[in-house]
Amino acid sequence: MSTFVLAIDQGTTSTRAMLFRPDLSVAGLAQAEIAQTYPASGWVEHDPEGIWASVLTTVRAVLARADVPAASVAALGITNQRETTVIWDRATGAPIHPALVWQDRRTADLCANLKAAGHEPLVTARTGLILDPYFSATKIAWLLDFVPGARGRAERGELAFGTIDSWLLWRLTGGLHATDATNAARTALFDIHRGVWDDDLLAVFGIPRALLPEVRDCAGDFGTTRADLFGAAIPIRGVAGDQQAATIGQACFTPGMVKATYGTGCFALLNTGAEAHASRSRLLTTIAYQFGGQRTYALEGSIFVAGAAVQWLRDGLGLLRDAAESGPLAARADPDAGIYLVPAFVGLGAPHWEPDVRGALFGLTRDTGPEAFARAALESVCYQTHDLLAAMRADWPRGDAETVLRADGGMAASDWTMQRLADLLGLPVDRPVVRETTALGVAYLAGWTVGVYPEPEAFARAWRLERRFGPTLSSADRAKRLDGWHRAVRALRGMRAPLEGPSS
Structure with a gap:
């Protein structure tokens, strides 16, 4: 019987893979640092391929150290640094540019111009956010304008946007383009009241709808990993941005x-x-x-x-x-x-x-x-x-x-x-007692979905x-x-x- 639950915790400075038992105790942990680059003052970037490599390394390492085969993992959850923006080629899976990290401030002037044009009240009313470089929307717009030919390719449906969860889902599953509501809520493009991508906001930021992933519940079906990655296919059943995952944990x-x-x-x-x-x-x-x-x-x-x-x-x-x-x-x-x-x-x-x-x-x-x-x-x-x-x-x-x-x-x-x-x-x-609450939270989501862990009220009593x-x-x-x-x-x-x- 598959009883272990695996969590991928992809953060700003490192990636962790943690394996949890049915009693929510930790069966194993592996961690790999990832590099940040600073091309200019206020600019912060990651290599998306480096992030992907760190996920493969840590997942394989934690399964090996715990001596747990992938077939014994009931479910996998993904939690991630939020707002960090990746755009990739749908045909090849190759990123068109390094990821713009949530800390990146290069779009401050664009945010100021949008504020001056009177767009911030709409952004706040629909998304609960403000106009700030922190969020994904202006990062997407910058990439579409900075990378030669990107805007045209995006309009033709050749490119995909994602926060890190979507990027990993695409690679893990071999092409699923999805995210969860908590990560979508951090883009400044998602109406958090209606639970949909907002056409008015897409127009404000000049972003083609064809770029965007499908939005799902935090606890649910996000496909399965490719069997060749870890030795067996693992169901992916939970996704949440890191801070929301910690709230759950x-x-x-x-x-x-x-x-x-x-x-x-x-x-x-x-x-x-x-x-x-x-x-x-x-x-x-x-x-x-x-x-x-x-x-x-x-x-x-x-x-x-x-x-x-x-x-x-x-x-x-x-x-x-x-x-x-x-x-x-x-x-x-x-x-x-x-x-x-x-x-x-x-x-x-x-x-x-x-x-x-x-x-x-x-x-x-x-x-x-x-x-x-x-x-x-x-x-x-x-x-x-x-x-x-x-x-x-x-x-x-x-x-x-x-x-x-x-x-x-x-x-x-x-x-x-x-x-x-x-x-x-x-x-x-x-x-x-468990301080790695980000990984714990998303492991709980995945394990709850497949019946390994109890309802939220019982989980809360176990804190x-x-x-x-x-x-x-x-x-x-x-x-x-x-x-x-x-x-x-x-x-x-x-x-x-x-x-x-x-x-x-």
Whole structure:
């Protein structure tokens, strides 16, 4: 009997394959880093073929290490970095250009022009999003105009667009062109209220409908893998964007529950139930998940730089050998030094949405050293999370209720960071036993679809707390530190950095 469930977790800096048992425990894990390239300031690209190769490598590795044949895998789920945009040739499967990563800001001028033309209210009303380079629509438009002949080929139906889930589905199945509702909701082309690609938005962005994939439920039939890839065909039965998958993995099925995932960026989602709530605080309204054609919505706040700030300490400044050193290093810093890092390396996300500012450090003195840099980097993630949750409280009708934040992702492993997060939020932070909630969430979707895992209510009861971090900072001290952070953000927003293209 096939009882194992496989999850492909394709992220911004790495690809993971995880194998889960029927009791949701982890039977195996394999991981491979993927390269990012930066052709110009604010530009971020991936090699789609490199991503595909990393998926093959990790899936084969995890099956081999766990000594589980593909025939014993009941279902496969895919979760992915969202918004990252790939266009490929339908006949050959070859990408026409490197993928434009969600962090890429090259379409800032196009977004500004569309705003000036008065299109943002339509985009927000239909999609719950704003006009920002973060989302896929302007990335698609840029590729169609930049790659010679691409627009004509797209209009003739020769090309296909997809976020990374669609790209992998195409390759895994040998030609299925599909996505799920959560990934479609991040393109700025999908009407999240009617659940369809929107013709008015396609006209605004100049995108041919023939490019687009079919949209399906998160838990459902996405075909099967080619038998030659892993030794047997594996049913693909779950797909969700990474943050929605983490919401499911954290069992946030009740309206009012909120989670934050700390990876390359940080993304906080608040379940708002069957009603899509328009944000007054420049948060995003999005689809949390779609089961049986019924959509559940969320408010989302997006921080572009979280774990990426630790990578910067390690790779850019050489202050760390390993990301795990950041917490102990930060703990040795003077807590009253007043150093603030605003890590707007690729602009500011929610609730500011300013793509043309760049990062800065405030409060430097002659004796500022590595410890202060580490503390400022980790605290910047906590401050940004505070601003997201404050915006959620303002938008959500029950926002004054007591909140517990469920935290996951790589940074959640740091006790120092989680305690600092609780201190600066003034709220309890719960860390689950299974921290790889993105992979867990999509594995649950796939396993639920084929009957390996129970209904959502039973899955929620199985969620287990590993540790709760309670706030210890006084209200006065918290307010003082938040005031310093907000003054730093205001100062940074007064500056602008030109978005430069490649040098000739």
